[in-house]
Amino acid sequence: MYEIDNVLRDYAWGSTTAIAALLGRPESGGPEAELWIGAHPDSPSVAHVPEDGSTVTLDALIAGDPEHFLGADSVARFGPRLPFLAKILAAAQPLSLQVHPSLEQAKAGFARENAQGLAADAPNRNYRDDNHKPEMILALTPFEALCGFRPAGQAREILQQVAAAFDAVEGERPALISSLLADLEDSNEGAGLRKAFERLISGGTSVAEDTALVVAALLSGAPLAPYDAELSTAISLNEKYPGDPGVLISLLLNRISLEPGEAVYLPAGNVHAYLHGLGVEVMASSDNVLRGGLTPKHIDVPELLRTIDFHPVAVPMLEPERTVMDQELFSPPFEEFQLQRIELTPDAGPVPLAQSGAAVVIVVAGNVYLDSPKGDLQLSRGGSAFLAAAEAPVNVHPVAGSTEPALAFAVTTGLREGLARA
Helix, strand or coil: CEEEECEEECCCCEECCHHHHHHCCCCCCCCECEEEEECCCCCCCEEECCCCCCEEEHHHHHHHCHHHHHCHHHHHHHCCCCCEEEEEEEECCCCCEEECCCHHHHHHHHHHHHHCCCCCCCCCCCCCCCCCCCEEEEECCCEEEEEEECCHHHHHHHHHHHHHHHHHCCCCCCHHHHHHHHHCCCCCHHHHHHHHHHHHHCCHHHHHHHHHHHHHHHCCCCCCCCCHHHHHHHHHHHHHCCCCHHHHHHHHEEEEEECCCCEEEECCCCCEEEEEEEEEEEEECCCCCEEEECCCCCCCHHHHHHHCCCCCCCCCECCCEEECCCCEEECCCCCCCEEEEEEECCCCCCEECCCCCCEEEEEEECEEEEEECCEEEEEECCCEEEECHHHCCCEEEECCCCCCCEEEEEEECCCCCCCCEC
16 A cells, blocks of 8 residues: 555636645645546656655556556556546636547547647647546535536526516617527427537627626526526626636536535536536546636637537436445446545444555545555545555554544446445
8 A cells, every 4th residue: 555645736716725624734825726646647646655665656656567556457448557537626616618528539639639749738739648538526515517418498498588688677689699599499409509509609709799798687687587596607607707608508508506425427528617616526537628618728619519419418416326334335337437435433343445456545534544465554634545456455444542533535446346335
């Protein structure tokens, strides 16, 4: 077992307090958006080698003996790299409206941009690696997000409420609203949503001007009910990104509010944006993001339209399974990862770690003790560890003499061999 130090990313949308408060450490003084826990080459965790006290990046450690660290099944399925990346994510402001490619799209796009000679860090690059990025988020606080297209009929009802706002203030309704309503009348819901999305993302200054008129009408005192959450979100997004196409695109998407302990998963093609909150995010180990608004960064509209799944979806909530010790196991329909939530009272017995291949563990409350046939490790709040596949089986205990409960999260692959379930 290796205790690890993790890289904190300081994106501008990050909270200045949430991650520090969760992990019980001093604030940095700037935004703290994501704590990366894994071996992604952009920001790999650093492992402490117990034998000699040296340190090594986690990707380099794994490369020294992939089958020992990852397990033969994982190497055969995903290659000699850790297939998942875990994060603590803290959004104080909305993230960009975005979508992730399928594995086939990522491989083709990465090869294409390499052949074009684009630098790895070029601002107009779409594909940073050759992997897909399915993901999930487990809320640690109330968590707000946009997630996938709502049914076209619901989107029309919201836009009709927007149209009614102009009637209430006796203002002239922008032609854009009538055009969007007509788009959404298409008998093929996916086609109608695509037409509306494409109209907004490609509309340029005319969309920006009409968005300003829409927000002004909504702020004039016109009734927002029964779509208060959706229309209030559009108003708040416009405060941060005035005239951005994502402001009105948000009305086409499911607006969700997660309570602590609830989770959603996001497959390839799902347009989404995290708005506010603290959570544990897990994904396939990739940094491929195609943006569709709410950002000053590069937006490649043709590639974006090729990547998005325009079919309306129900919110993809992820219900946990129960392990044999009544711990929660979140298993999305992706092979790369699953997340275990481990809660221990001071007098609890050992909890078997759900492990298939390598695993990472992070403690967010109290203290835990990890033991396996090959070693042991104690972690306090804020501490984290990398567990080689060869360490299994691992048990998680409360530390003897503890007086407070402990809470930890563990991530391993979604391959099913050897996992103990209720």
